[in-house]
Amino acid sequence: ARHLLGIEHLSPEDIRTVLDLAESYVSLNRRTIKHSDALAGMTQINMFFEPSTRTQASFELAGKRLGADVMNMGVAQSSVKKGETLIDTALTLNAMHPDLLVVRHPASGAAELLAQKVNCAVINAGDGRHEHPTQALLDALTIRRKKGRIQRLTIAICGDIAHSRVARSNLILLGKMENRVRLIAPPTLMPAGAADLGCEVYHDMREGLRDADVVMMLRLQKERMDGGFIPSEREYYHRYGLDAEKLKLARPDAIVMHPGPMNRGVEIDGELADDINRSVIQEQVEMGVAVRMACLDLLARNLRADRGRQAAGEM
Numbered sequence: 013a014r015h016l017l018g019i020e021h022l023s024p025e026d027i028r029t030v031l032d033l034a035e036s037y038v039s040l041n042r043r044t045i046k047h048s049d050a051l052a053g054m055t056q057i058n059m060f061f062e063p064s065t066r067t068q069a070s071f072e073l074a075g076k077r078l079g080a081d082v083m084n085m086g087v088a089q090s091s092v093k094k095g096e097t098l099i100d101t102a103l104t105l106n107a108m109h110p111d112l113l114v115v116r117h118p119a120s121g122a123a124e125l126l127a128q129k130v131n132c133a134v135i136n137a138g139d140g141r142h143e144h145p146t147q148a149l150l151d152a153l154t155i156r157r158k159k160g161r162i163q164r165l166t167i168a169i170c171g172d173i174a175h176s177r178v179a180r181s182n183l184i185l186l187g188k189m190e191n192r193v194r195l196i197a198p199p200t201l202m203p204a205g206a207a208d209l210g211c212e213v214y215h216d217m218r219e220g221l222r223d224a225d226v227v228m229m230l231r232l233q234k235e236r237m238d239g240g241f242i243p244s245e246r247e248y249y250h251r252y253g254l255d256a257e258k259l260k261l262a263r264p265d266a267i268v269m270h271p272g273p274m275n276r277g278v279e280i281d282g283e284l285a286d287d288i289n290r291s292v293i294q295e296q297v298e299m300g301v302a303v304r305m306a307c308l309d310l311l312a313r314n315l316r317a318d319r320g321r322q323a324a325g326e327m
């Protein structure tokens with residue numbers, strides 16, 4: 013494919029290809045010299061219209077470790093603040109001949125819209141409530157490494173499902189790989205029609221956690237609640253916060269995941285989040301760099317092949 017816009021466009025074979033290549037980058041990243049020249053001569057621009065720590069830092073590191081020239085566009089200091097639109101901003105940057113454009117935007121569909129306007133490969137780094145494909149891929153790599161497989165697992169995704177692009181991308185990926193997915197949330201934070209998505213729906217966290225292999229916790233995304241109902245944090249933690257006591261309902265070897273940023277004492281107990289026997293949150297961050305290297309590498313290969321075919325056609 014030319015772009016990475018969502019898990020919905022990937023086949024199980026595509027997903028395995030990304031994860032297998034990412035494994036080789038996990039090894040590279042653990043070496044003293046972490047350099048490859050897979051993106052030598054290429055330019056990568058990161059455009060983040062929403063805050064980010066993990067995704068932006070890992071895309072920047074990934075591009076640099078692969079030898080690309082990487083530019084982070086500072087949206088706060090850009091002409092976006094003077095009213096320039098997303099499309100005009102992208103067309104302006106496109107005129108500088110980037111090869112890869114990484115975009116995060118609060119509007120669902122923003123990455124797809126950009127992909128129709130620019131000549132380079134576009135990677136969706138999170139668009140509104142729609143998708144966060146590289147998060148689902150790094151979660152899949154983390155699960156595969158910890159559980160030895162990414163099929164036939166029972167995975168409980170718990171929290172603010174309604175506003176979560178992470179939940180959506182994970183739900184699609186885990187479904188494609190034939191896992192049993194449970195969504196756990198209060199009725200106000202469960203999307204309408206969740207039961208039709210091929211997963212099991214629970215409002216009682218204790219029921220939903222029973223015998224799960226993986227427990228994936230999500231943050232309350234207050235920035236997307238548009239003045240709607242926001243639960244009290246105390247009450248929410250009591251009913252939907254994960255602690256060691258509730259985790260006992262899952263399988264004894266169940267792993268605890270969180271995409272970050274996390275709010276300790278709201279959706280997860282701080283000590284449990286730091287418990288290296290159960291929590292794989294730091295591994296998720298490590299896998300994030302490797303998965304983003306694999307995605308950039310695969311898109312760059314496709315871009316070179318496209319350009320090669322175009323050049324051959326022009327001769």
Ligand code: CP
Pocket residue numbers: 063064065066067068138147271272273
């Ligand atoms: N998980 C995730 O997308 O984190 P950031 O918002 O820090 O990038």
